[in-house]
Amino acid sequence: MTQKRDRIAIGVIRRAHGVRGEASVEPWTDSVDRFKEISNVTLVSPDEEHTREVRIESARGHGDRALVKFAGIGSPEEIQPLQEWTIEIPESEARALEPDEYFLHDLEGLHLVDAD
Structure with missing residues (x-):
């Protein structure tokens, strides 16, 4: 298993x-524009x-999603095995x-503590 606490x-x-x-990426950031600001990312499998x-070649908003083009990936068939993979950046970024x-x-x- 990979260590990901630094990402x-x-x-x-x-x-x-x-x-x-x-x-088509579901962003977990406050803005899809975040994908335009970064270049190198780590893709991590669901397990x-x-x-x-x-490397991110380009990114643009599309409704509530980001459309991201990765270097070296040129077809939908190459994206399909990456479905549900997370996109991660170094925590320092x-x-x-x-x-x-x-x-x-x-x-x-x-631990969550209820005031009642």
């Missing part, structure tokens, strides 16, 4: 889009057993948070 997921590939190998380093904001992975393992 954070910013989205998940849901399906292929079009005939040129674009991926976290496999990773693939790729994450956007700065406001004082009252947290990443979801920062909350994992915490």
Whole structure:
């Protein structure tokens, strides 16, 4: 299994889009524009057993999704095996948070206490 605590997921590939190998990505960020700002990402399989380093060639908004074109992937058939893979970046490249904001992975393992 790969260690991923030094990375954070910013989205998940849901399906292929079009005939040129674009991926329809569900963003886990506050804006689909985030995919335009980064270039190198790690794709991680759902079982976290496999990773693939790729470069983002282009990205654009499409409704509530991002259409992302990865270098070296040129057809829908090449995207299909990557469905449900997460797109991750180094935690060091994450956007700065406001004082009252947290990443979801920062909350994992915490105990919830109800005020009642």
